[in-house]
Amino acid sequence: MKKKDIQYIKGDKLKHFVKVNDPYLPKGSRHGVSICKGCHAIYKEKKWFIDEELYKTNIKKKTARIVTCPACLKIEDNFPSGVVTLGGGFLKNHEDEILNLVRNEGERSLRDNPLERIMSINKNKGRINIQTTNEKLAQKIGKAVYKAYSGELEYKWSEDDKFVRVNWNR
Numbered sequence: 001m002k003k004k005d006i007q008y009i010k011g012d013k014l015k016h017f018v019k020v021n022d023p024y025l026p027k028g029s030r031h032g033v034s035i036c037k038g039c040h041a042i043y044k045e046k047k048w049f050i051d052e053e054l055y056k057t058n059i060k061k062k063t064a065r066i067v068t069c070p071a072c073l074k075i076e077d078n079f080p081s082g083v084v085t086l087g088g089g090f091l092k093n094h095e096d097e098i099l100n101l102v103r104n105e106g107e108r109s110l111r112d113n114p115l116e117r118i119m120s121i122n123k124n125k126g127r128i129n130i131q132t133t134n135e136k137l138a139q140k141i142g143k144a145v146y147k148a149y150s151g152e153l154e155y156k157w158s159e160d161d162k163f164v165r166v167n168w169n170r
């Protein structure tokens with residue numbers, strides 16, 4: 001184990017956490033190009049991005065490895081990294097506009113980073129649940145709704161920081 005893979009957290013007890021590699025990142029594709037058969041996202045030089053032209057060229061030349069990207073895998077496995085729950089009386093009266101804001105945030109994120117996506121939006125007993133493929137997007141959605149409509153916003157992180165629950169109420 002390399003030293004930089006261990007994060008020390010100061011406290012009464014010196015705890016250490018081992019940084020686990022994201023199991024959803026493609027293996028052995030550090031060099032060359034991988035493309036996702038699901039969403040056409042391209043993995044190159046450790047970055048995922050969308051480039052439909054490059055996708056077509058690679059498919060034609062058969063130069064890329066065909067994979068399923070981390071976001072598509074999480075959607076297949078129904079394994080979200082973030083869940084946003086919206087609730088409250090104000091939500092009931094402004095549901096459509098708030099949902100528009102949420103979807104816009106999802107689309108903007110997808111353009112910047114194809115791994116940041118909304119997986120599902122469900123309504124349940126007056127609440128709206130939004131699952132996201134990545135924890136940053138869940139935070140962004142919460143922040144955007146809070147910025148536009150104020151209310152109450154809270155983030156709850158899992159111990160390993162890989163999952164976040166975002167609750168907004170108004």
Ligand SMILES: [Zn+2]
Pocket residue numbers: 036037038039040041068069070071072073
């Ligand atoms: Zn994909």
